[in-house]
Amino acid sequence: MRLLAPRSWLGFIVRLVLLIGFVAAENILFARFFESLEQREMHSTSYYISHASLVGGPLIAIFLGVSVYQVRLQQKLWRLSRKDGLTGLNNRRTFFELAQKARTSHPTGVLLMLDADRFKSINDTYGHQVGDICLKSISYTLQRSLRKEDIVGRLGGEEFAFYLGGVSVETARVIGERLTKPISFKSDRDASLSVTLSIGAAQWQHNISIDAAFARADVALYQAKKNGRARLEVWDPQMLVDQQNAVADKASSASM
Structure with a gap:
């Protein structure tokens, strides 16, 4: 046909x-x-x-x-x-599939999880239409940062993912820190606004599943939010220990 x-x-x-x-x-x-x-x-x-x-x-x-x-x-x-209807990026399922496929040519790489800082405040203050404009501006910035072998997708809401195949953590840090700079966009009233991204990075090695890599990047993203937002944090085993201790302390305080 x-x-x-x-x-x-x-x-x-x-x-x-x-x-x-x-x-x-x-x-x-x-x-x-x-x-x-x-x-x-x-x-x-x-x-x-x-x-x-x-x-x-x-x-x-x-x-x-x-x-x-x-x-x-x-x-x-x-x-x-296959695509996210709003941003045109790969949707969650497609991102996972393409990232897995990319591993055949680049067994190691770095997975980035990105989250728009204070996005709920943008929606609450300016409305969901402006929130959509914000998400489109983020997706445009991410696409401009793509190399041919990179994969980007929208996981849902204000959360995105970026797979950098065949790069070191140091190279991923350079790329990721560029993405933490304010991203400008305009509201329907032509007001100039901006948003920043917090990023968690985790090295995706050949012996680690995609779920494990995502879990590590998510912990690093949590740390980036905790440390002030608009920054990139690379996963470290100590982060998981600190996060578990923080959850335990919070639960202990709530039970008192």
């Missing part, structure tokens, strides 16, 4: 002419094998071409139009299933 569906008006005309020619050739072959000599002498080649154009042409045009519609509908459904 995709081969038959034209992608431009020129493609539509070319396919229409070719298919009409095919129908005309079929008419001529039919006449040669199934009509008598007298019947064939009554009709010239131009007759069969005209007949194919007038009778088959509209039907072929309808067929081509339907094929274009079906292909575009399939593409739209594919995008809806």
Whole structure:
């Protein structure tokens, strides 16, 4: 269907002419094998071409139009299933799939989890429409930072993920710290606003599952939020211990 569906008006005309020619050739072959000599002498080649154009042409045009519609509908459904509707980035499922696939060529890399700082305040103060503009500005900034082999996606809400294949933690830190700079966007009232990102980074080694890498990056992201936001923190085993102790202390205080 995709081969038959034209992608431009020129493609539509070319396919229409070719298919009409095919129908005309079929008419001529039919006449040669199934009509008598007298019947064939009554009709010239131009007759069969005209007949194919007038009778088959509209039907072929309808067929081509339907094929274009079906292909575009399939593409739209594919995008809806693979992409985030608001930002156009990979959705969560697609990001996981592509990140796993990227490991075949880059067994090690760095996974970044990014969260928009004080995003709820933006929504509450300026409305969800401005919040959407903010998310689009973040996605644009992330896409501009992409290398060919990198993968970026929106995990949900104001949370994003970035996989840097084949890079060291030091290189990932340089890239990530650029992303912690304020990202400007405008509200519907043309007011200039900005948002920052907190980032948690974790090295994704060949012996670590994607879930484990995400869990480490999430702990590092928590630490970045705790340490003042608009910063990048790289996962360290001590972070998990500190987080568990903080949760235990909070639970102990609540029970008193």
